[in-house]
Amino acid sequence: xxxxxxxxxxxxxxxxxxxxxxxxxxxxxxxxxxxxxxxxxxxxxxxxxxxxxxxxxxxxxxxxxxxxxxxxxxxxxxxxxxxxxxxxxxxxxxxxxx
Numbered sequence: 001x002x003x004x005x006x007x008x009x010x011x012x013x014x015x016x017x018x019x020x021x022x023x024x025x026x027x028x029x030x031x032x033x034x035x036x037x038x039x040x041x042x043x044x045x046x047x048x049x050x051x052x053x054x055x056x057x058x059x060x061x062x063x064x065x066x067x068x069x070x071x072x073x074x075x076x077x078x079x080x081x082x083x084x085x086x087x088x089x090x091x092x093x094x095x096x097x098x
Contacts, residue, residue, distance in 0.1 A: 002047045003081045004040060013087040017069070020089070036062055036069055036087065043082045047075040061090070 014033065021029045039062040042049065050058030050073060062069040068090035074083045 002044045002075075003079075004044055004084065005081060006040075006084045007086070009086060010084050017087070017089065032067060035067075036071070039063075039069075040071055040084060043073065043075075047077075047080075047082050057085070064090070 014036075017036075018029060018033070021032065026032075039060060043060065048058070050060040050071075052058055053072075056074055058073055058075060060071040060073060062071060070088055070090055071084055072086045072088075074085060075081070076083070
């Protein structure tokens with residue numbers, strides 16, 4: 001089973017997502033965060049499932065529309081480890097940790 005490591009910036013990403021949900025008075029915040037974490041857990045069994053980007057980066061698409069998010073990650077096969085670099089809403093223009 002592949003090990004998953006969240007970057008320190010991921011905590012900031014989750015805080016930003018929660019703040020956004022609070023500002024827009026979105027109900028059921030916790031299930032949204034749980035959904036993101038559950039999707040990331042899928043990488044433990046399928047680390048290459050995300051779409052390929054440049055420089056050995058991949059994106060995992062999570063959900064869709066207003067409830068859609070994207071996790072930027074790198075898989076290092078020699079260590080069988082996924083590093084989650086950043087998480088953003090699908091409607092955001094880019095990652096905050098580019």
